[in-house]
Amino acid sequence: xxxxxxxxxxxxxxxxxxxxxxxxxxxxxxxxxxxxxxxxxxxxxxxxxxxxxxxxxxxxxxxxxxxxxxxxxxxxxxxxxxxxxxxxxxxxxxxxxxxxxxxxxxxxxxxxxxxxxxxxxxxxxxxxxxxxxxxxxxxxxxxxxxxxxxxxxxxxxxxxxxxxxxxxxxxxxxxxxxxxxxxxxxxxxxxxxxxxxxxxxxxxxxxxxxxxxxxxxxxxxxxxxxxxxxxxxxxxxxxxxxxxxxxxxxxxxxxxxxxxxxxxxxxxxxxxxxxxxxxxxxxxxxxxxxxxxxxxxxxxxxxxxxxxxxxx
Amino acid sequence: xxxxxxxxxxxxxxxxxxxxxxxxxxxxxxxxxxxxxxxxxxxxxxxxxxxxxxxxxxxxxxxxxxxxxxxxxxxxxxxxxxxxxxxxxxxxxxxxxxxxxxxxxxxxxxxxxxxxxxxxxxxxxxxxxxxxxxxxxxxxxxxxxxxxxxxxxxxxxxxxxxxxxxxxxxxxxxxxxxxxxxxxxxxxxxxxxxxxxxxxxxxxxxxxxxxxxxxxxxxxxxxxxxxxxxxxxxxxxxxxxxxxxxxxxxxxxxxxxxxxxxxxxxxxxxxxxxxxxxxxxxxxxxxxxxxxxxxxxxxxxxxxxxxxxxxxxxxxxxxxxxxxxxxxxxxxxxxxxxxxxxxxxxxxxxxxxxxxxxxxxxxxxxxxxxxxxxxxxxxxxxxxxxxxxxxxxxxxxxxxxxxxxxxxxxxxxxxxxxxxxxxxxxx
Numbered sequence: 248x249x250x251x252x253x254x255x256x257x258x259x260x261x262x263x264x265x266x267x268x269x270x271x272x273x274x275x276x277x278x279x280x281x282x283x284x285x286x287x288x289x290x291x292x293x294x295x296x297x298x299x300x301x302x303x304x305x306x307x308x309x310x311x312x313x314x315x316x317x318x319x320x321x322x323x324x325x326x327x328x329x330x331x332x333x334x335x336x337x338x339x340x341x342x343x344x345x346x347x348x349x350x351x352x353x354x355x356x357x358x359x360x361x362x363x364x365x366x367x368x369x370x371x372x373x374x375x376x377x378x379x380x381x382x383x384x385x386x387x388x389x390x391x392x393x394x395x396x397x398x399x400x401x402x403x404x405x406x407x408x409x410x411x412x413x414x415x416x417x418x419x420x421x422x423x424x425x426x427x428x429x430x431x432x433x434x435x436x437x438x439x440x441x442x443x444x445x446x447x448x449x450x451x452x453x454x455x456x457x458x459x460x461x462x463x464x465x466x467x468x469x470x471x472x473x474x475x476x477x478x479x480x481x482x483x484x485x486x487x488x489x490x491x492x493x494x495x496x497x498x499x500x501x502x503x504x505x506x507x508x509x510x511x512x513x514x515x516x517x518x519x520x521x522x523x524x525x526x527x528x529x530x531x532x533x534x535x536x537x538x539x540x541x542x543x544x545x546x547x548x549x550x551x552x553x554x555x556x557x558x559x
Numbered sequence: 560x561x562x563x564x565x566x567x568x569x570x571x572x573x574x575x576x577x578x579x580x581x582x583x584x585x586x587x588x589x590x591x592x593x594x595x596x597x598x599x600x601x602x603x604x605x606x607x608x609x610x611x612x613x614x615x616x617x618x619x620x621x622x623x624x625x626x627x628x629x630x631x632x633x634x635x636x637x638x639x640x641x642x643x644x645x646x647x648x649x650x651x652x653x654x655x656x657x658x659x660x661x662x663x664x665x666x667x668x669x670x671x672x673x674x675x676x677x678x679x680x681x682x683x684x685x686x687x688x689x690x691x692x693x694x695x696x697x698x699x700x701x702x703x704x705x706x707x708x709x710x711x712x713x714x715x716x717x718x719x720x721x722x723x724x725x726x727x728x729x730x731x732x733x734x735x736x737x738x739x740x741x742x743x744x745x746x747x748x749x750x751x752x753x754x755x756x757x758x759x760x761x762x763x764x765x766x767x768x769x770x771x772x773x774x775x776x777x778x779x780x781x782x783x784x785x786x787x788x789x790x791x792x793x794x795x796x797x798x799x800x801x802x803x804x805x806x807x808x809x810x811x812x813x814x815x816x817x818x819x820x821x822x823x824x825x826x827x828x829x830x831x832x833x834x835x836x837x838x839x840x841x842x843x844x845x846x847x848x849x850x851x852x853x854x855x856x857x858x859x860x861x862x863x864x865x866x867x868x869x870x871x872x873x874x875x876x877x878x879x880x881x882x883x884x885x886x887x888x889x890x891x892x893x894x895x896x897x898x899x900x901x902x903x904x905x906x907x908x909x910x911x912x913x914x915x916x917x918x919x920x921x922x923x924x925x926x927x928x929x930x931x932x933x934x935x936x937x938x939x940x941x942x943x944x945x946x947x948x949x950x951x952x953x954x955x956x957x958x959x960x961x962x963x964x965x966x967x968x969x970x971x972x973x974x975x976x977x978x979x980x981x982x983x984x985x986x
Binding site: 249433434435437438439440441442443444445448452453456457 | 628630653654655656657658661662664665666669670671672673674675683684687688717732735739
C-alpha cells in the first residue's frame, strides 16, 4: 500500500514540480503518445481490417481507392486499407522503440557502470569503441547494422530494434559512465566498502539507483529519434516487409509513386502518424528534461521589493 | 594502569600515495614522487580502550584510520588483529574482517546512500555478510536503531537520509557500524560536522555503546577538547608520524613535544585574560611529498636546536619572509645580491647562496640575523664560508628523532634524550 503510494507519487512528480510551459509540453506529449500507445495495444480491435488484408467477404478492395465510407483513409495499390495499416503501424513503431530502448538500457547501463566504476584500461577501450560508434553518422550505422542483422534474424521487429539499439547504446553508456565516475567518489560508496560490500553489490545497490536518474530523459528523446530512423530504414526498403507488419516508412516508400498520380491519401496518413508520434515523444522528453534536470528547471522568483529610501 | 590485551597491533605502518604530476608527466608515465600520508607508525590499541589520533589536516590521521580497515593499501609494515596480519589479507578475507572492525564517517549526510531507506542502509551491512532472511535482518536493524537511540524505531525505518537531521543521520551511521557486532570502531571525526548541541550527545552515545557492547575505539579528530573528554590515550600526529603518545591526562598536563604544546596553546580559551599568549606554530604544514629533513616539525618549531635537520629550504623561507617586510627598493638591492632562490628548493645541508659577492651576501645574512637573533634557524647553521660570488652555508646534520620514553609518555623529539631504550619496549 505504502509502496504503491510512493510509486504514484513518484510518477506524479513531473506534474507537481513543473509549471507553465514545461508542464504543458509534458501533458500534451503524454496525451499524443498515450493515444498512439492505445492504438498499438488495441490495434486488432480498432483497425477495421488486417494490415495485409486485401479483401473482405470474398470481395477485393478497390485498387488505390479514394477515401470513402468503407475505407476512411482509402486503399493503396496493393489493395490494402490505409487506415488499418496506419493503426497497425503504430503497433510496429511502439514495439520496435520499446524493444530497442530495453536493449539499450540492458546493455548500455551495465557497461557504463562497470566502465566508470573500475576505470583503467577497460574504461579506455570501451570509451574508444563507444566514441567511434558516436562519431559515425547514426543513420549510416543503422543501415549497416540492419543489413547485418536482417541476414541473421530476417526482417523481423527484433532485428530492426537491435540495429536501432546499436546507434543509441553509446548515449546511455556515456551518461551512466560519467555519473558513475563522479558518484563512486562519494563517501557512501566508501562506507559500503567499509561494511564489506563486494564491487558487484556496490554497483547494484549503491551506484545504480543514483546514476539511473538521467536515463528516462534520454530514453524518451531517443524514442522520438528512433521512430524517425525506423521510418527511414523502412523507406529505404530495409527492415520490415509489408507482409510481415505494417510499417509507416515502408508505406511512404510505396506511396512515392502515387503522389504524381494524384493519390494523396496513401502518403498523407502514415506521414502524419510519424510526425505526430515524434512530436509527442519529443514533447515528453523535453518536458521530463525540464523537470528532472535541475540546471534547466525554472524556479519562480519573487521580485525583491526594497523599502523606499527617505530623502534627507 | 592495568594492562589489557592488545587488540590491534600496528607496526611500522606506511601508506604512500603515488603522485601523478602534470599532464605531460602522466602521458610519458613519469613518476612524480610519493606522498607519505602515513610514514612508519607503530601503535597498539588495547581491548576496551579509546585511542585518540589528533593532528592538523594533512597529518595522515584519516589515512591511518582507513588503513586499519584495509581501505587504504599499506605500503609497508603490518597491522595485527587477532593474530592475523591485515596488510597481507586477500580482498575476501578483508571483507569478512569488516564485521569486526567498522568505521564511522565524518559527514553523515555523505556517508548514507541517498536512495536507501534507513532500514535498507543498516540492513545492507547484514545482507552483504550473508544474512538472507529479511525478517531476521529487520529484527537486528530494529535492535541496532533502538540502541543508538532512534526511537520509536517504526518512525525511522522507512525514512530516507534527506528526511533526517544531522544528528539522526550520524546515529544511523553508528547503527550501521554496530549492527554486525564489531569489536573496534574507527571513528573519523564523527562529530565535527554536527551542530554543537548534538556533539556531546553523540559522544555520550558512543561511550554508552562502548560500555554496553565492549567496543574499542580509534577516535580520529583535530578537536583536542573532545579528545580530552573521550580518549584514554592520545597520539599526536604530524606529517604521517606520531610525535607524542601517552595517557590523556599526562599529555594535557605535561605536553612534551613542541608540537603538542603548540596545539594545546592553539585551542580556544574561554578566559579572555589568557587569550593573548598564543604563539601558534608559524607557517603551514609542509609538503608531505618532500618532507623536511630531520624532524618534520622543525621549520615551525619554536624550540628547535642545532640537530633538528636544518636545510636549504628553511633558509629560503627565512629570506622570503624577510623580504615581505622590506620596501621594494631594499628588496631589489638584496635580491640582486642574493640571486635566484631556485638553488634553495631542494633538501640540502650544504648550499651556495648569492651572486653579488661574498661580502654583500654575508652582510645581508648578518642583518637578518641581527633583526631576529632568536630565530632557531641560526642554531642549525654550522658554518658560512666564502664561495665564489656568494657564500656557502653549511648546516649541522639533522637527526630524525624516533619515539622514545620521556616521563609517562613516548615522544619523538631530540629535546628528550634517548636515555632509556629498554624502557620504551615495555610500553
